[in-house]
Amino acid sequence: MKKQWWHDKVAYQIYPKSFCDSNGDGIGDIQGIISKLDYLKELGVDIIWLSPCYLSPLADQGYDIADYYQIDPRFGTMDDMDELIAEAKKRNMFIVMDLVVNHCSDEHEWFRKACEDPDGEYGKFFYIEKAKDGKLPCNWRSYFGGPVWEKLPGHEDRYYLHVFHKKQPDLNWENPRVRDEIYNMINWWLDRGLAGFRIDAIINIKKALPFKDYPADREDGLSSVHNMLHEAVGVGQFLGEMRDRTFAPHQAFTVGEVFNEKEEELPDFIGDNGYFSTMFDFAETVFGNDRQGWHKSLDITPDDYRNCVFATQKKVENIGFISNIIENHDEPRGVSRYIPAGEACPASKKLLAALYFLLRGLPWIYQGQEIGMENTTFSSIDEVDDIASIDNYKVALAAGVSEKEALHYVEKYGRDNARTPFQWDASANAGFTEGKPWLKVNPNYVSINLKSQQEDPDSLYHFYRKLISLRRNPAYQKTLIYGKLIPYLQDYHNVMAYFRKDEEQTLLIIGNYQRQEQTLPLPAPCKKLILSNLPQADIQGDQVHMAGYQVLVLELEG
Ligand code: TEU
Numbered sequence: 358m359k360k361q362w363w364h365d366k367v368a369y370q371i372y373p374k375s376f377c378d379s380n381g382d383g384i385g386d387i388q389g390i391i392s393k394l395d396y397l398k399e400l401g402v403d404i405i406w407l408s409p410c411y412l413s414p415l416a417d418q419g420y421d422i423a424d425y426y427q428i429d430p431r432f433g434t435m436d437d438m439d440e441l442i443a444e445a446k447k448r449n450m451f452i453v454m455d456l457v458v459n460h461c462s463d464e465h466e467w468f469r470k471a472c473e474d475p476d477g478e479y480g481k482f483f484y485i486e487k488a489k490d491g492k493l494p495c496n497w498r499s500y501f502g503g504p505v506w507e508k509l510p511g512h513e514d515r516y517y518l519h520v521f522h523k524k525q526p527d528l529n530w531e532n533p534r535v536r537d538e539i540y541n542m543i544n545w546w547l548d549r550g551l552a553g554f555r556i557d558a559i560i561n562i563k564k565a566l567p568f569k570d571y572p573a574d575r576e577d578g579l580s581s582v583h584n585m586l587h588e589a590v591g592v593g594q595f596l597g598e599m600r601d602r603t604f605a606p607h608q609a610f611t612v613g614e615v616f617n618e619k620e621e622e623l624p625d626f627i628g629d630n631g632y633f634s635t636m637f638d639f640a641e642t643v644f645g646n647d648r649q650g651w652h653k654s655l656d657i658t659p660d661d662y663r664n665c666v667f668a669t670q671k672k673v674e675n676i677g678f679i680s681n682i683i684e685n686h687d688e689p690r691g692v693s694r695y696i697p698a699g700e701a702c703p704a705s706k707k708l709l710a711a712l713y714f715l716l717r718g719l720p721w722i723y724q725g726q727e728i729g730m731e732n733t734t735f736s737s738i739d740e741v742d743d744i745a746s747i748d749n750y751k752v753a754l755a756a757g758v759s760e761k762e763a764l765h766y767v768e769k770y771g772r773d774n775a776r777t778p779f780q781w782d783a784s785a786n787a788g789f790t791e792g793k794p795w796l797k798v799n800p801n802y803v804s805i806n807l808k809s810q811q812e813d814p815d816s817l818y819h820f821y822r823k824l825i826s827l828r829r830n831p832a833y834q835k836t837l838i839y840g841k842l843i844p845y846l847q848d849y850h851n852v853m854a855y856f857r858k859d860e861e862q863t864l865l866i867i868g869n870y871q872r873q874e875q876t877l878p879l880p881a882p883c884k885k886l887i888l889s890n891l892p893q894a895d896i897q898g899d900q901v902h903m904a905g906y907q908v909l910v911l912e913l914e915g
């Protein structure tokens with residue numbers, strides 16, 4: 358594997374709308390982000406990914422872009438963006454934006470022109486079809502519910518394709534003109550000093566054509582887009598072309614949001630000269646998902662979590678560098694998901710932090726994760742903004758689930774959990790805004806907030822800082838970045854442990870992933886205790902006695 362400048366970095370995701378509001382309109386903005394750069398630097402962050410802040414009607418909170426060359430006025434101006442890039446550079450930090458090119462907004466000029474003249478040049482920018490014998494062109498179900506086909510405004514007999522929301526028409530990547538426009542736009546941004554992109558929903562750009570029905574997988578007679586994607590071949594041609602014409606000449610950093618990749622294609626995706634620098638591991642994210650909806654999803658246990666993570670580590674070990682997360686803006690909070698219900702506490706949060714952060718790959722922190730922000734609660738569905746939650750709520754009701762229970766699933770899996778404002782301090786609105794926040798602040802901000810954790814040397818926040826310094830410590834850096842990951846005690850119940858190992862040293866990361874204490878064997882005597890999440894560590898010869906949710910990082914002899 359070729360060494361890359363970003364391998365030793367720590368990355369952080371900002372959801373701009375919910376990070377920091379500088380002007381009291383209740384919406385986080387770019388000036389707010391600039392005001393927190395020193396905070397991020399102090400935490401130890403190098404690479405910052407911003408969820409979209411381009412011009413957008415915000416039907417899907419910015420993942421519906423109306424103009425790729427403009428900043429939405431709610432987030433600021435292009436000058437603010439240039440300032441952010443420059444201020445980051447001054448601090449040796451890198452800004453990465455979201456590249457949303459499977460679709461644009463229905464308010465994008467291209468789509469307007471397509472509606473005016475579906476047979477003209479811009480009609481070919483999208484997938485526009487006529488009904489087949491009065492039926493839709495095919496029975497795919499959009500990710501946000503309902504058919505992927507919507508009537509083309511102004512044309513009774515024509516439909517356009519949207520695999521996400523109807524305000525997100527899919528761009529037709531088969532059309533070379535579309536690809537040219539996209540590559541020009543990417544290069545325009547990279548020339549502005551951007552370090553790279555997180556690449557949204559990218560697997561969807563290749564459709565299995567011609568359009569056809571797949572076996573229905575719900576009562577609605579529709580079929581998940583996944584069924585089509587499973588058959589789609591040739592996405593690599595587009596991705597390779599995009600790399601060659603944009604990212605490669607700029608030496609840009611890219612991280613793909615890739616679901617449904619085929620295992621044999623992994624080297625093409627993240628091997629040396631892959632389509633992307635890295636991609637996210639979603640094995641644990643999708644664990645327990647059910648095609649019927651959130652009300653059918655299964656919980657993930659500590660053993661499942663470990664097995665998912667190790668399976669990915671194994672798959673990529675000889676190929677490339679994976680990106681490790683416990684949450685993002687589409688997912689519930691990691692501490693609410695990967696720690697058994699009712700057991701999230703400072704110790705268990707630190708355990709989860711250490712276990713994922715020291716894996717082989719690039720560690721990502723999602724805003725608020727560093728202070729252990731948790732899932733929120735809703736008193737009714739009217740408080741919920743997220744379109745995926747609203748759809749899943751309806752799906753659950755239609756399946757006979759009660760309103761109360763359906764809301765419970767929204768609280769458990771909904772995307773708003775990650776989108777509640779960042780909890781800066783215990784003042785009004787958690788210090789996020791002087792105005793009225795666009796989304797309800799999690800009421801637990803009085804006890805969970807950055808200020809109180811900064812003042813407490815034993816807090817989760819300071820633990821994250823220790824993990825980051827550990828990854829930077831010259832004594833361990835090489836092993837933690839490039840060393841092999843070898844699972845240890847993999848058949849033990851509620852234990853997650855692994856070695857990070859190279860020719861020079863062997864580190865052991867060992868976690869007792871449960872409330873009960875347990876005694877575990879050590880394969881070699883401990884040379885040095887590097888980190889513990891609890892004040893004491895009971896190591897005796899070839900055994901270690903672990904308290905509930907204790908995690909240790911040890912250097913072993915030999
Ligand atoms: O997500 C793509 C995706 O496939 C899912 O994570 C999706 O959000 C989920 O199935 C809905 O419950 C990306 C973005 O991360 C997400 O925020 C956008 O909504 C989506 O693309 C469309 O741009």
Ligand code: CA
Nearest residue numbers: 378380384386
């Ligand atoms: Ca604002």
